Every structure is written in structure tokens, then in C-alpha cells.
Amino acid sequence: MPFIHTPPSWQLPEKLITPELAFMNRRRFMKALIGAGAGAATVGLTACQPPEAVDPELEKTLGQPLSGIERNPNFLNAGRDLTKQTYASRYNNFYEYGGTKTIWPIAQNLPTDPWTVEVSGLVKNPQTYDLDDLTQRFPLEERIYRFRCVEAWAMVVPWIGFPMKRLMEAVEPTSQAKFVRFTSFYDAEVCPGPAWGFALNLPWPYVEGLTVEEMANDLAFFAVGIYGRTLPKQHGAPIRMVVPWKYGFKGAKSIVKIEFVAEQPATYWNTISPNEYAFEANVEPEVPHPRWSQSKERLLGEGTNPYAWETQPTVIYNGYGEYVASLYT
Template sequence: MKYLKKPSWHINEKEITPKELFDKRRSFIKLGAASVIASSSIVELLAKEQLPIKNLSFIKDKNLNNLELNSYEQITSYNNFYEFTTSKERVKDMAHTLDTTGWKISIDGLIEKEFEIDFDDLIKKFTLHERIYRFRCVEGWSMVVPWIGIKLSDFIKYAKPNSKAKYIRFETLLDDDIFPDQANMLFPAIDYPYVEGLRLDEAMNELSILAVGLYGSKIPKQNGAPIRLVIPWKYGFKSIKSISKISFVEKEPLNTWQKSNPKEYGFYANVNPNVDHPRWSQKKERVLGKFFKQNTLMYNGYEKEVSYLYKGMDLKKYF
């Protein structure tokens, strides 16, 4: 008899529901038998718990590591999105200008045939998977997020890169009508458009996804709607938001933060507690909602899944 070994990043199904809502299942049962009343009451309870109504169909993840999810409110109210503002708390209120209607993504470079695809058509072509991942910011804070997404390896196979393609380059939409900081001609926070990149073998790793949702619903604007990259073993700035262009290239792309300050930010940006940021330690992290800091894990806890990608590399040099 063959036994299927589940990857260590899978998560216990009961943990997919936040503990606070899990403990209140009795409340759902008490809502009444009438379907109309029950439906309206469930919506009301979801609103009270600040959870979205699920609108995506996906394969659920399981939690072998028993990770504790951050709340929907925490995940959607504390965000880095410099195209809007450098204030994490203000992004949520400013992101209403992000219009994702008719969103298109251009795919070019070293592929069989360059093309442009509508976002809604794109997600119909792939199976969506729930992936509950640790998310670690280079600034020293972290959270656990139940992403919904397309396996990046599936997308790469669909794009059909040729043998010359060694890297994949991502670009955020450039539109100063949508993003106020892009319209700042004098003192923008960063150079635009925002650019990120991966080695092709990193992109093909099972953990890499193009996220289109979280908590069972389409991804909120402040979290990078309609589609963003999620690479859980790397610092959060690698997980580029609001992607409008994907290119397959031969040479290593110059990512935005490396361009801005190459002494502090490298191409790889792998979570490594043994390599400090020049201005602060990376040994510990503050989980949103918790008072005490916790130890940061090598590769953010995904060492078994990704360490082979960097075998023989000097991790202090290739940071």
C-alpha cells in the first residue's frame, strides 16, 4: 500500500477558520431553520467578525504545523503599498482608487508567443489552491495568511518559456490616476514601476503562487488586487502587488529595492535570521496582534522545501 506524504506547509483544516469564529459555530446553529433568516443572520455574523463572504472556489489547505492565522482585519489593515502611501495604516482607506475592472496582464520575453490576457479569463484557466503561509516583512513584523492562488509553476508551463529563459520578472501597474505616489513628481517614495524577479527554478518551486484571494474571497485592494506574487520563504517586499506585466528573461532583473539601496537589499531577500539588516537585527519578529517577539526561522520555516535552491551559495553575499 502506498502512502502519500503531505508537504510540511499543509495546514490542519480546522485552523482554516479563525479560532474566534470556530468557537462561535454554535451561534450559527442557533440562527434558525428558515433559510432566508439563516442566510441574512450568517451574513450579519460574518460582518461582525469582519470576515468576507467567500466568492472563490478552491482546494483547501491543511495545517500540519498548526499555524495560528491572523485575523482578516489584521491582514487587511496593516500593509506596505508605497504606490499609495508609506503609512501602513492608511493604505486601506486610500486603496479605493485601485480600479481592477478589465485588468489585463501582458506576458512577454523568452516565450513561445507573447500575449495579453484578461485577469478574469486567467483565473478560469487554473485550479485555485489555498495556501496558509507565514509572511515575514524585512522590517521585523510578521503574520500568517490564508492565501488563495494559482501555482506559479502552472502559470509558467502555460506561458511556455524557451530554454534561454533563466529568470522571471514582474512589474506593478504604472498608472498615476490610480496610485497617488506615482503622480508625485518631486519626491516619490520609490522609483516606479515596482519591479521584482525570481530565478526560474525558484518560481517553479511548489510553494510559489500568484495570489488572487485570501480568507476565501478575492484579494482586497490594499493587499495587492487583483493578483500578486507570494513567495513565503522570502521577505515580503519580494511578493509584488497588482501585477500587470510578467516577462521571461535571460539575465537577473534589477528589483526595485536593490536598485534603491543595494547595500541593504539584495536580489534574493531570503528570510535568514543569521544575516541582519544593516540597521536592525533579523533574529526575531513581532507577529501582528502579539506582545512578545518570537524567533525568526531560517527561510521563514520553509527550509526543507527550499534550501536545495541555494546549495553552495554564500548566503551573506547573495542576500
């Protein structure tokens, strides 16, 4: 039975928008599918995104190559060109290491080995996962997702990881669990924080949260890699949240604890400024940030002036409404 892909509402005809790399990936996928006579949900390929030449200093910060990762055919094409790794790995928010976008050198101070993630709270089977578990306990796949920052810039990146619902199946939340709290690594000895943060008494560690239903959604993802490698530290090594229908600040990095709880957890940005950073934080073009419009977004790319980047209209739920709109009716 052939694989039938129903394009999302934001996706234009392939001849108009598909970048060459994504087009060739799709052609290879269909050829393999027909040759095998298969109708499987995923197709195994021996390599992820082909390596991109980057400068030597950035190369030192990138993760270890991954191979044999399955590409999920539902997420081969985000409707936009893939963002170059050179840009995506040099332009990051990671407030534990500073308030600018150029934190990638200092983020290398993040200690990632050994590492454990504790899963606890209202679950039947509490677990503690180590580094090997994060890449071996759950089958890994690659998904190309749109990424939208609340600051109105955007990119498209190939995450490697596993659906959050796989972890939920392992720990079995009880019926009392209504929310999930995700806590990031924090150590004042290696995390200087933003320069403007000293007077604000910032609520470290960084905490984010979802409803149980959001975590169980097909889109919700734990990333342990990107661009065919394990996660670099500036991207939140060794494991981070990826919820592409929400603004990027909802994606907690360098997670050390996951707790299933009955009440909505207090989260980092919502605690600092609740009128600007809602707990839900879905991408909604008609709902402006108090200090800027969300109707358009700047695509991360060439040039040193971010305000000179190409702009595109923002799409409700970042283009993933078919997956998540039913959560909010």
C-alpha cells in the first residue's frame, strides 16, 4: 500500500516551495517505499542531513555524528528551506549563559557527562534515565520542524529524538496527573545568567510546563540531536523539549527532571512577566506580544542585521493546526 501524505494547510505545491534537499529526500523515500512494497510509518535511512561545512571554532562545539536514524515521512518537509547549521548553532537563546544570541562559546561550560533525567511525580513507574538511555531506550527518528521564537524570528531545523508520548507510556502517569513540569540544569558556578538578571532575582532553575494532553500529542518531541549529530550544548544538550506549535521559550533545554503534577506549575518566563509570556504560549498571529506584532516573522539567514532578514506571515499554531487545534477548542 503506498504512503499517502496529506499536506498541511500552509504547504504550497512542491514545485513552488520545496528546497532541492527536501525534494531529493522525498524522491529517495518514495523510491525506497515502492521498491520495498512497504506501507510502514517510517523509513530507515543510514544518514541524517548531510554534513555542512562550518568554521573550525563552531565545529568544535557540534555533537557526535549519528547514523541509521529513521526519517519520519510525515515531517520531511516544513514548507520552507532548512536553516543552515552555521546560523542555527550561532544564534541561540540560552539565558543560563547570557542574554545575547551569541552564547554558543560560553555554553560549552555546560557539564553533560555524567547526566541523568529523573521522571517522577504522579506516575506508576518512576524512572531515572542516563545518557545511554536517552539515545537507546526509545527508537530515534528525524523530524524537520518549523521553530518560531516569541521574538518574531523563525527557522527550520532537523531534530533527532523521540516522541514524548513514548516516555509517558514507560512511566504511566496516573489519572491525577494534569500537568508536566520540566526542569533544566542549573549551577550558579557555571551558569552566569544574563547581565541584566542580577537585579531581577530570576527564578532559577529554568522550568517549563505542558498539560498532559499536550505532552501526549503526536508533535511533542524530545530532541537528543540536530543536523545529524547529537545535540550541541548551545542547543540544550543532551536532551531538550521541542513543541513546534508553541513559541520557542516553551522548549526547556538540558532537562534534568520531569514531574507529573496535579496543578499548573510555575514556569520561568510566565513568572517573570505573565502579561508577556503566557503559560500556553501557542503561536497565534492575531495575538500580539505587548511590545510587538506577531503577524510576521523574520527567517534566520544571511547577514548580521536580524531586521534585514526575509519576513513571512506567521501561521496559526506555526502551521501545525491539523495536529493540535483540537487541544484548544
